[in-house]
Amino acid sequence: MAEPDFEAQLSRMFAEPPSFPDAALFNAEMAAKLDRGWAMRRMFIGAAGVAAGLIAAFQILSTRFSSEVSQLSKSSSHSFETEISAGVAKFNAVLTTPSSAEAVWLAAGLAVVAIAFFVTRVVEDF
Amino acid sequence: MGMERPPTGHDVELAASAAAGDRQAYGELVRRHGSTVRGLLRRLGADSASADDLAQDAFMTGFEQVADYRGEGTFGAWIKKIAARLYLKKVRRDARLIFSDNAEPVEEVMVRDASGDAASRIDLDEALKALSRGERLCVSLCYGADWSHAEAAEALNIPIGTVKSHVKRGLDKLRAKLARPEEGARREAHG
Numbered sequence: 001m002a003e004p005d006f007e008a009q010l011s012r013m014f015a016e017p018p019s020f021p022d023a024a025l026f027n028a029e030m031a032a033k034l035d036r037g038w039a040m041r042r043m044f045i046g047a048a049g050v051a052a053g054l055i056a057a058f059q060i061l062s063t064r065f066s067s068e069v070s071q072l073s074k075s076s077s078h079s080f081e082t083e084i085s086a087g088v089a090k091f092n093a094v095l096t097t098p099s100s101a102e103a104v105w106l107a108a109g110l111a112v113v114a115i116a117f118f119v120t121r122v123v124e125d126f
Numbered sequence: 127m128g129m130e131r132p133p134t135g136h137d138v139e140l141a142a143s144a145a146a147g148d149r150q151a152y153g154e155l156v157r158r159h160g161s162t163v164r165g166l167l168r169r170l171g172a173d174s175a176s177a178d179d180l181a182q183d184a185f186m187t188g189f190e191q192v193a194d195y196r197g198e199g200t201f202g203a204w205i206k207k208i209a210a211r212l213y214l215k216k217v218r219r220d221a222r223l224i225f226s227d228n229a230e231p232v233e234e235v236m237v238r239d240a241s242g243d244a245a246s247r248i249d250l251d252e253a254l255k256a257l258s259r260g261e262r263l264c265v266s267l268c269y270g271a272d273w274s275h276a277e278a279a280e281a282l283n284i285p286i287g288t289v290k291s292h293v294k295r296g297l298d299k300l301r302a303k304l305a306r307p308e309e310g311a312r313r314e315a316h317g
Contacts, residue, residue: 006301007269013250014270018165026164026178030156030185034149037186 046118057107253303261296
């Protein structure tokens, strides 16, 4: 038999898929694995959404607080303790003024939406 | 609720659906190519349990990367490439990738076909046992997974000349093994 013929025959033999008696079981296991992987991915996305919402909320709060502190240090010549106490007072004010409260509520709302998304996904999957 | 029909269509269409998150479409691809991948891994030298674990890993990897498959070449060749890479990674990790000139006894790994309608396949599986691990790997990669000699050399981290010599020796052994039944039949016919 010529070499190319034999190589072609060999390729054909390799291309023939073997018959496995447990092929259905293998397919079922793969389907279950795909479903588990998909569920894990959705849980991960949900968890990432919650984490992102919380980080965003903390970022908003800390940014507003630090800008208030820097404004305080620039504009006043008070003592350090006074500045700190004024900063704390300002921080409290940040939480109570209408615009800041809006930001806090927005962040909290985002976090709640993210949690709701996460819970919905989990409930759908299990 | 009615019974869900399995998705139909060409592999490329199913792969596109799978890339959009359709697990049923990918399940159909698993059904179509599962046995091929399992068979390839056994022919490369994996034992039955490892071969099936690796086949599942290959399909899971394939699902994650299915958006990269755009229909250049067959899906079967694409997924076989992934499976072969995973197998090589495993044997490297297990430090079992040894290229020697001596024919090593190869574990009995092939599943017998109960129907007995694939004599040539059984012959191939039997014949592969006569090859050393290196020969078997190189021949199965080049003829079973459709790798070029260069691709096999790069993946195995050996010179291309070594791959060629393993393939040549492997082919010689396979030719001798696979020719025997034909010669026997011919002798019977003439006798």
